[in-house]
Amino acid sequence: MKNHDKKIFLGVMSGTSLDAVDVVAVCFEPQVTLLAAQSFTMPDAIRQSVLTLCTSGDDEIEKLGHLDISLGKLFSQCCNSLIDNNPLLLSREKISAIGLHGQTIRHRPDNYPNNNFSLQIGDANTVAENTNILTIADFRSRDLAAGGQGAPLVPAFHRSCFACNKANRVIINIGGMSNITLLAKDKDAALIGFDTGPGNVLMDAWIQQHQGLNYDNGGQWASEGKTHYPLLVQLLSLNFFSQQAPKSTGREQFSLVWLQKNIDALKEKIKPADIQATLLELTAVSIVDEIKKYQFDSSEIYICGGGAHNRFLMHRLNQLLPLSSIVTSTIDLSLNPDWVEAIAFAWLAKQTLTGLTGNSSSVTGARGERILGAIYQA
Numbered sequence: 001m002k003n004h005d006k007k008i009f010l011g012v013m014s015g016t017s018l019d020a021v022d023v024v025a026v027c028f029e030p031q032v033t034l035l036a037a038q039s040f041t042m043p044d045a046i047r048q049s050v051l052t053l054c055t056s057g058d059d060e061i062e063k064l065g066h067l068d069i070s071l072g073k074l075f076s077q078c079c080n081s082l083i084d085n086n087p088l089l090l091s092r093e094k095i096s097a098i099g100l101h102g103q104t105i106r107h108r109p110d111n112y113p114n115n116n117f118s119l120q121i122g123d124a125n126t127v128a129e130n131t132n133i134l135t136i137a138d139f140r141s142r143d144l145a146a147g148g149q150g151a152p153l154v155p156a157f158h159r160s161c162f163a164c165n166k167a168n169r170v171i172i173n174i175g176g177m178s179n180i181t182l183l184a185k186d187k188d189a190a191l192i193g194f195d196t197g198p199g200n201v202l203m204d205a206w207i208q209q210h211q212g213l214n215y216d217n218g219g220q221w222a223s224e225g226k227t228h229y230p231l232l233v234q235l236l237s238l239n240f241f242s243q244q245a246p247k248s249t250g251r252e253q254f255s256l257v258w259l260q261k262n263i264d265a266l267k268e269k270i271k272p273a274d275i276q277a278t279l280l281e282l283t284a285v286s287i288v289d290e291i292k293k294y295q296f297d298s299s300e301i302y303i304c305g306g307g308a309h310n311r312f313l314m315h316r317l318n319q320l321l322p323l324s325s326i327v328t329s330t331i332d333l334s335l336n337p338d339w340v341e342a343i344a345f346a347w348l349a350k351q352t353l354t355g356l357t358g359n360s361s362s363v364t365g366a367r368g369e370r371i372l373g374a375i376y377q378a
Contacts, residue, residue, distance in 0.1 A: 011346030016176020022342040036086040072126030099349030100137040107250035109149040128376040148366030151248035155181040155193030157344035168298040174307025176201040194245035197286040219312025222280040225273030246365035284316040304340035
């Protein structure tokens with residue numbers, strides 16, 4: 001099948017880390033094929049506006065309205081740039097739909113099962129209008145309406161793309177938050193997936209506060225410190241870590257305010273580098289503890305998301321997991337770890353457009369599988 005005959009979907013992802021907008025062009029027939037991908041730096045003004053709205057404050061509705069449109073324009077520009085930069089691979093009329101995750105500004109699964117909500121913004125009308133491409137957004141609301149947490153949604157895609165009938169596999173997505181998907185080789189086994197806690201979000205925030213950097217490149221600063229075990233124990237005492245799935249989380253829980261409260265509770269001075277090392281250890285331990293809790297027999301463990309580039313974090317995961325486990329990235333499954341989550345939302349758009357379900361009730365806790373997303377015509 002030639003490229004111009006394939007049904008192409010764009011996926012747009014801006015995650016908790018707020019570092020960039022990732023856009024991919026992908027087709028799913030006969031298998032997942034990444035045609036083009038590009039990462040666009042999140043403008044600092046928009047990033048700061050998102051961070052402001054992630055916590056309660058004054059004049060929220062006015063700020064939300066302006067940011068909703070600003071993000072819609074940004075997402076439009078990113079999609080148009082990807083198309084314009086790849087004229088031989090992409091033509092606008094051959095793109096079936098854009099799958100738009102939107103920017104999460106509030107995720108409240110703690111209200112579950114009463115009035116739980118998750119709010120993503122980035123006006124899909126603006127995207128459809130400015131790209132002239134059918135746009136599908138608001139993927140989480142239907143799952144929430146069905147009694148689920150609306151997250152994580154990527155495990156259903158992980159099963160579609162990475163499941164293998166010869167081996168159990170674990171897919172670990174480390175973005176701002178971390179989530180895991182346990183893929184049993186038995187195709188009839190229930191899908192297991194949930195958020196394990198912070199991924200990069202606390203490490204990024206801590207190094208931004210102390211060094212003015214957006215992230216700890218390769219985990220270098222963390223590797224220079226030493227884990228402060230009393231602080232690690234204090235952080236792991238949070239109920240979320242012992243909570244049974246379904247569960248999901250976000251900046252509402254894992255913030256610098258929460259971290260500082262735990263640091264203050266110890267009433268001792270801790271070196272900033274040691275706190276960075278402890279935050280990396282928190283990410284690693286919270287992931288590994290959940291895998292061990294499920295006694296999931298697997299020697300195939302694949303990492304995706306920005307955490308795959310944190311060499312020290314990958315080193316610690318290798319050390320903490322059983323010796324029989326091989327920890328690598330999804331590049332060994334033919335998908336670059338940087339683009340997996342954006343591809344997942346292109347896949348969700350395909351599911352919506354073809355009338356197929358996109359969630360997994362065993363993951364989110366919804367009453368059943370549902371067709372997700374709202375369609376905004378070109």
